[in-house]
Amino acid sequence: MTTNQPDPRSWTVRLRTRLARTVPAGQLLPDRQPAYVRSWIYVFGVASLAAFVYVIASGLVLSLKGSAWWHTSSAGHFVNSTHLWSVELFFMFMVIHLWGKFFMAAWRGRRALTWITGAVAFIGSVGTAFTGYLSQSNFDSQWTAGQAKDGLNAVGIGSVFNVLNTGQMLLWHVMLLPLVLGVLIVLHIVLVRRHGVVPPFDAIPPDRDHAEVTGPPGADDALSPEPVAPVLR
Amino acid sequence: MITAGGLLSGHAHFLHWGVVQISLANLLVIVMMAVLFLLAVIIPFPHAQHSAVEQEQADDH
Numbered sequence: 001m002t003t004n005q006p007d008p009r010s011w012t013v014r015l016r017t018r019l020a021r022t023v024p025a026g027q028l029l030p031d032r033q034p035a036y037v038r039s040w041i042y043v044f045g046v047a048s049l050a051a052f053v054y055v056i057a058s059g060l061v062l063s064l065k066g067s068a069w070w071h072t073s074s075a076g077h078f079v080n081s082t083h084l085w086s087v088e089l090f091f092m093f094m095v096i097h098l099w100g101k102f103f104m105a106a107w108r109g110r111r112a113l114t115w116i117t118g119a120v121a122f123i124g125s126v127g128t129a130f131t132g133y134l135s136q137s138n139f140d141s142q143w144t145a146g147q148a149k150d151g152l153n154a155v156g157i158g159s160v161f162n163v164l165n166t167g168q169m170l171l172w173h174v175m176l177l178p179l180v181l182g183v184l185i186v187l188h189i190v191l192v193r194r195h196g197v198v199p200p201f202d203a204i205p206p207d208r209d210h211a212e213v214t215g216p217p218g219a220d221d222a223l224s225p226e227p228v229a230p231v232l233r
Numbered sequence: 234m235i236t237a238g239g240l241l242s243g244h245a246h247f248l249h250w251g252v253v254q255i256s257l258a259n260l261l262v263i264v265m266m267a268v269l270f271l272l273a274v275i276i277p278f279p280h281a282q283h284s285a286v287e288q289e290q291a292d293d294h
Binding site for chain 2: 038039040041043044088092095096099100
C-alpha cells in the first residue's frame with residue numbers, strides 16, 4: 001500500500017521538521033521588527049557581521065596569493081592592511097554590541113544560548129586574531145610566539161597548542177578557528193531570528209507575571225519549540 | 234613608497250601608571266570604543282519615535 005504521508009521515521013523528515021520548528025519561515029527573514037530594534041546597538045551587531053565577511057574575503061585573497069605577495073607587492077601590502085584593519089573594526093563593533101547587550105541583560109527570556117554563542121564567538125575571535133599575528137611570517141610573529149610560549153606552557157596547553165609551530169598556527173588561523181567562528185556566528189544569528197531581540201526592561205506589561213516573559217527558572221533551552229514573542233507596550 | 238605618518242607610526246609609545254603599561258595606540262582604540270558606545274546610547278536612532286507611534290497605531294487597529 002502506498003501513501004503520500006511522509007514517513008516519520010525518515011531522518012530527512014525528522015530533520016526538516018526540527019528545522020521548521022527551530023526557525024519558522026516567517027522568523028527567518030522577517031520584514032517587520034518590534035520598535036525597540038531601532039537601536040544603534042544592533043547596527044553595531046550588523047557592522048560586526050559585515051566586518052567579519054570582509055575579514056574572510058581578504059583572508060581568502062591572502063591565502064590564494066601567499067606570504068611573498070603580501071610582504072613584497074603594493075597590492076599585497078594593501079590587502080594585508082585591510083585584513084588587519086577589518087579585524088580591528090570587527091573587534092571594535094563586536095565589543096560595543098557586547099557592552100550594549102550586557103547592559104540590556106540580553107539573556108532574558110530563554111535567550112541564554114544566544115548570549116553564550118555571542119560571548120564564545122568573541123573569545124574565539126581573540127584566539128583567531130592571535131594565531132593571525134603568529135602567521136604573519138615576519139619578525140613580529142616570531143617575537144609574539146616567543147613571548148606567548150611561556151604563558152601557554154605555564155597553563156599546560158603548550159603541548160597541544162604550540163605557538164612555535166608556524167604550520168600548526170597557520171592552519172588553526174586559516175581553517176580550524178574560522179570554521180568554528182563561522183558556525184558560532186551562524187548559530188548566534190539563527191538564535192536571534194528564533195527568539196527575537198530581547199525586549200526592554202520596561203516593555204513588560206504590569207498585568208503580566210515577570211516569569212511569563214523572562215521564562216521560568218531553568219527554561220533556557222534556546223532550541224525549545226515554543227517561541228518567545230516580543231512584548232510591546 | 235607611501236608610508237603612514239604621524240604619532241602612531243614608527244616605534245610604539247607606551248604609557249605607564251605603576252604596574253600598568255599600555256601602548257598609546259591601544260589606549261586610543263579603547264577610548265574610541267567607549268566614546269562610540271556612549272554615542273550609540275545617547276544619540277537617538279533616526280525615525281525611532283516616528284516608528285513607535287506607527288506601531289502603536291497599528292496595534293490599536
